[in-house]
Amino acid sequence: MAETSTTTVGQSYGRLEGHAKVTGRADYIYNLRLPSMLHAKIHRSPIGHGRINSIDVSAAAAMPGVHMVVTGEDVKTVLPEPYYGPAFHDQPILALDKVRHFGEPVAAVLAADPHIAERAARLIVVDYEELPAVYDEIEALDSEAIVHEELKPAGTFADLKHLSGRRDTNVALDFHLRLGDADKAFAEAVHVFEHTFRTQQTMHTPFEPIVAIADVTHDRAIIHSSTQSPSFVRYELSRLLGWPESNVRVRTGHLGGGFGAKVYVKVEALALALSMLAHRPVRVAQTMEEQFYTITKHPSTFRIRSAVDDDGRIVGRKCEVWWNGGAYADIGPRVTQKSGFTAAGPYDIENIDIDSFALYTNRPPAGALRGFGIPQLVWAYESHTDIIARELGIDPIVFRKRNILRDGRPQAVGTIVKDGEFEPVLDETARRLGWDRPYDKGEGAKRRGRGVAIGFKASISPTTSSAIVSVNADGSVIVYCSTVDMGQGSDTAMAQIAAEVLDIPLDRIRVVNPDTDVTPYDMSTLGSRSTFHMGHAVRLAAADAKEKLVAMAEEVGMPEGSNAPLPELFIKKFGMRAGTIVGTANFKPDYAPTDPETGLSPNATPFWMIGATGAEVEVDTETGQFTILRMINVCDVGKPINPAVVETQLSGAAVMQLGFTTTERMILENGQLTNPSLADYKVPGIFDMPVIMENGMIEAEQHNGPFGAKGAGESGTFGVSPAIANAIEDAVGVRIAEMPITAEAIFRALRAKDGAPLEED
Amino acid sequence: MTPFELAQPASLAEAIALLDPNDTAIRPIAGGTALMLMMKMGLYEPQKLISLRGIEPRYSEVAATADGGLRIGAVTPLRQLEMLPVVAERAPVIAHTMRRLSNVRVRNVARLGGHLAHGDPHLDLPPVLIALGATLAIAGPNGERTIAVEDLFQGYLETALAPDELIVEVNVPAAAAHTAYLKHTTRSADDWPALGIAVALDMQGDSVSGARVAIGAATDTPRRLTSVEAALQGEALSDAAINRAGEAAAAEAEVHSDARGSAAYKRELIRVFTGRTIRQATGREA
């Protein structure tokens, strides 16, 4: 698209739903209650892996006020094949035969009073035969413990078919990329570096927990859900039911956060089954605590090796990444592939091997979380890159710039980079940090240091978005799309696009909350894809409506180019204020699949997302405690549709990743999660924020984006973790290779460096 | 959370009468911030909770006493200890401690009596009150008794209170001239502390004439560190003397590894923070 001047697009309008939210009137599904509704409370597995010998529900069922107790076997009476999942049909609605992780749903109690249901759920007694369990992604490679005896890939993905029926392995998927000849590059290299980095298990903590209410009659299933994926939920439930999708309605309201926790099916299938069994509407509402058992961010191990020549050029890189997907695959295999191919970093390297493995373990399942695996990768490759620069005595910025990807060059996956502002993002980060000015590193107990890191992501592809834009007879407009506004401001952006195309004021536009009976298909609200994909669909649907309005004007004999008000046009055509003009569009970007042998594709993504962070830290060497004095997040944001909203996306993403970097960690002891609550799982508070935080936007036209825009909801996460680790090394000379970065880890590293290691206990 | 009954008595006597010496499923509730967490986790399922919020207003008041100290009603919200000028004047270390105690929402709701009766070592005021030499008035069916705050804590979540006794008042004597409390959190800034050290010193000229030092969070119960007090007695607080105090603290305190840090790390923290707290109390550069 050529650059055009715009009026509504590019302006920082306040969010359409802002007033409703601050006055407490926004419609969240969590607040919804239906007449004669029952509440479900879940009895969960207390062990990591075990065979279910028997379930005794008698005490729970006998409790006054309990309507019904449901087990996995009961679910089978209404849904004979009760397994779901976007990539693998591996997850039972309630455990069948086996439990595979601590906290897995085993039975559900229904009651009109949720407190009674909760008390009764505690009365259920399950007899397990414990099985050997595996929690670590490396051990899972050859452990005696096998989480799933047989792999069950969903039939929908051609590229997973070969996995069908594979037995006795915990490797759900392996992805391999071969570019050039990495072995040769390493054999000939002057310098070879090898490091291993790890990340921990964390959770999304959306403040509106995962919730669904199902209301099923004999041929109709209505699901109210706080989902990010209404279209997928409809698809998956209709598959479970064997019903046409038109018999399943999935609707949502505003979401109190999602961050990937609410993509694909979460509690909808359970709510569906329970409503079928109870013949009443059933609400399955998780507590904050229960979300820790439901979906998490992949722990990972990444061994990375680089071959570097005498000029400081990276000539080869070998990446081995192991993703700990927990007990159910969810979308993990896609993380393995779609993020996997960027594992070598935003560098122009001619010889690359990437091996990326999705592993089953007996941890709570892992799926998509803001960044879709990218932050784990950047943690490793940008820590590694920094170490190399320091060891070669090359300035870390200079070293990165010597190797950075530039427009016109192929990324590792073989796709030529276009509109990827890698170098400007890095330059701006360095400029804001004042990189070329001397830096006072302090003396005595408090030492200061600086670090940078840059990461990038491809957009998940190919995916489709559809939109309807209808023009009412008074000239106001309704946008129907299944993009879910979960706080990212998408409703406002879509309205701005429609307003721009139709040339009408923003306050005449309503964006309908997703409802599959009403709003057309969308792949899902994830991966920062909505602005690009749905943005195009809305733009095209609005253009379609506009064309029809022009035709109508012609038909009623208005002069060409007439700017008569729309109400007049409708009155001319219909004799009164009546009629509707409807524009529609489907949008799917071009794509070329990756070669199964080499993992290469000439067109793997419609656009690239790029984010860098610069950090200044101060370390208290007597305690290891550190303060982030300054955090600078700079991202390539395309041409922002709404710059103020984009900026809050950058800061929000960076702060979220800061939590994963410094404070958040799910602790498993003997397979049991010991801190499943916000009391003991620490989301950063206001005093954990950097003293100064800045967000910088590189605004650059994305040639194929709607009004030059691209996605920017995750880019702020990319550089945060390694920038902080790099700054810590700059300050005190120790390297932290495992997240989260804690004061104790730094203190221990300092003591080890001084030759006086601290004893373990 | 499972259903329970809530009683809202209007007097202390009524509240005590509602308690049962033999039934732990009946308990007092003050702010509820600690109880609710335990109930949400399923660790405690009460039958009946006796709210103290409606009892006589004097139990929610803070008053200056004739001896230069404070009398604090047990139902006083922590936020009051932060805001009332009389607290800042008479025991500035208490007001100062409030600022980094959890967050303002918790401080608005939590009460001093609940804070102490909970018996959790990971709280901030117990070491402060121990260092200040505070005492408690405890009321039960047979009348009132007084104990030192340091004698309240018997073990993890265990106190010297009988199930039908209530803390009604905290009496803080006139504070020492030099007081400070420093805490260290390891998981997030507003986490429960991994370590808290409170120091109250009186000086005669350049040397210490009286020392009370208490530790919280790192040990099973908040307690005095008597070896540190002894090490400080009569000292001029040279760097060497302060280091010796730190070493004494690390040696005396019995610590365990947990989610907030390993025992070895906590011993290092105790050493460093003992010194820092002494310096802070006496206005020395850290």
Ligand SMILES: Cc1cc2nc3c(=O)[nH]c(=O)nc-3n(C[C@H](O)[C@H](O)[C@H](O)COP(=O)(O)OP(=O)(O)OC[C@H]3O[C@@H](n4cnc5c(N)ncnc54)[C@H](O)[C@@H]3O)c2cc1C
């Ligand atoms: C998220 C969170 C973070 C926190 N962080 C910190 C922190 O960093 N530092 C800190 O110091 N504190 C912290 N707190 C604790 C808080 O300061 C409260 O002091 C504490 O939770 C108890 O106060 P409460 O009034 O809410 O007690 P409640 O929960 O009402 O009661 C606690 C216990 O005391 C009993 N009880 C209450 N009043 C009396 C009485 N008068 N006599 C006898 N028994 C009584 C109850 O039966 C119960 O057993 C935190 C709390 C929360 C929720």
